[in-house]
Amino acid sequence: MTHVLETRNLVRDYHIAGGIFRKGRTIHAVKGISLAVDQGKTLAIVGESGCGKSTLARMITMIDAPTAGDMLIDGQKVDIAKEGLTPEMRRKVQIVFQNPYGTLNPRKKIGDILMEPLVINTSMKRDERQDRAMAMLKKVGLDEKHFGRYPHMFSGGQRQRVAIARALMLSPRLLVLDEPVSALDLSVQAQVLNLLADLQDEFQLTYVFISHDLSVVRYIADDVMVMYYGEAVEYGTREEVFSDPKHAYTKTLFSATPRADVESIKARLARKNAA
């Protein structure tokens, strides 16, 4: 079976132009990442800010072209630098960004936001577009009455639902989720994670889930990749990575994650009283 997404030694460099007083520099944001995700599975990518995980997401979503390396979607090689991006390819991969306050156009109604991917990438008739948008609204737990409203009338969780709905309008194979719940409250986060799980079951979606919250990753991921300074320092199934972290950075990451269980509170209070 071919993988939905496969990358081989994906590299991305950014060149910073020099000036009169400064020499130009090259920043190696992503240094040769290889990964593979099968249909209906979730790969989580974890790392601190600046480690290249969002750059990787942009390459997978075909927003930026890689400097070197191959990317295959459904077994088909993609090179947007040479061949450009066709609507067929765009339909296969969609992305949901972190901040639902910044990614919805405040001057457009929700209905228009949802129909826009169809306008750009398909030749669908207006009635059909509208029906699809209505159906999708219900699918993500919103209502038909929300169709004519503007983004500022929604809460953060509802906006993230709209962003997810928009990403799903083209029935993609692969959905890239760039920190989709880190801007949300705990209970809203739970709702959005449930929604993502339901949608994955229903449409057999493949997720690339980028996050720095390990408790969320442990909950949602099948495979986990830990990135550090542009390199994958750890890559394996969830059980492997969580039960037996190999790299020093992964261990640091685990020990830094705050634990909310009774045992660790007791241990902390005991330490405090002893001191």
Place this chain on the structure above:
Amino acid sequence: MSLLEVENLVVEFQTASGPFRAVDGVSLRVNAGEVLAIVGESGSGKSVSMLAAMGLLPWTAKVTADKLQFDGRNLLGMSASERRKIVGKDMAMIFQEPIASLNPCFTVGFQIEEVLKVHEKLGKAARRARAIELFSAVGIPNPEDRLGHFPHQMSGGQCQRVMIAIALACNPKLLIADEPTTALDVTIQKQILDLLMRLQAERGMGLIIITHNMGVVAETADRVIVQYKGRKIEEADVLSLFESPKSAYTRALLSALPDNATGDRLPTIADLLSDEQIFEGAVR
């Protein structure tokens, strides 16, 4: 006597559709040397109640309380200039977005020395020496050089350290940290929390941590207040809150943690509770 005593605090904002009650009768007290965590979702009034205590709300807010007392002094009847002598000196606050809460036009050294100039009336050389001392206390490497840097030249974690240094400049009796680590990575979050806890223990400060992260609560607090829609739902010491939460809302909040997930779905507050049920058994 408690350091900060608040009784029946109500904060209302005038909006186009009538007054909006952001905080609805919250009472709390913090003792010296104690760490209190205030937990709640956005809109629970946790930040607004602390801003009201600091007197930092805009004039559109109407603040009333039966008692608002800091270190034995009544804050309610106090004039604005009197209050400014306390705020930033004995009672300091750090905010969620470290990069946004520093002034981008001035060096971090200028910003920390400004506090010392206003409150401590120190001379130039003494201010600089104190600033260097504070920067090393919060773990900023090369403090002499760093004083001349602008906020944009520093990382988020470093900026938060600067904010903490500024807040500690006048040895406050009470430090209020409003989501101090929400904008930071987990590894940096751990460093900042460790730093706050160390400084709190060393100086015997009262510390209020406002957060929505249950992990942060578990790692830091002595006592916890849970708020929802401007009302206090529960108050307990940290162990009993996690071990045997009394209110249904706290139970629901804890079960929505991905750590505690059983099976495929996370229980959400809306699944478990209606609005009336949330306030059932709420304390005042």
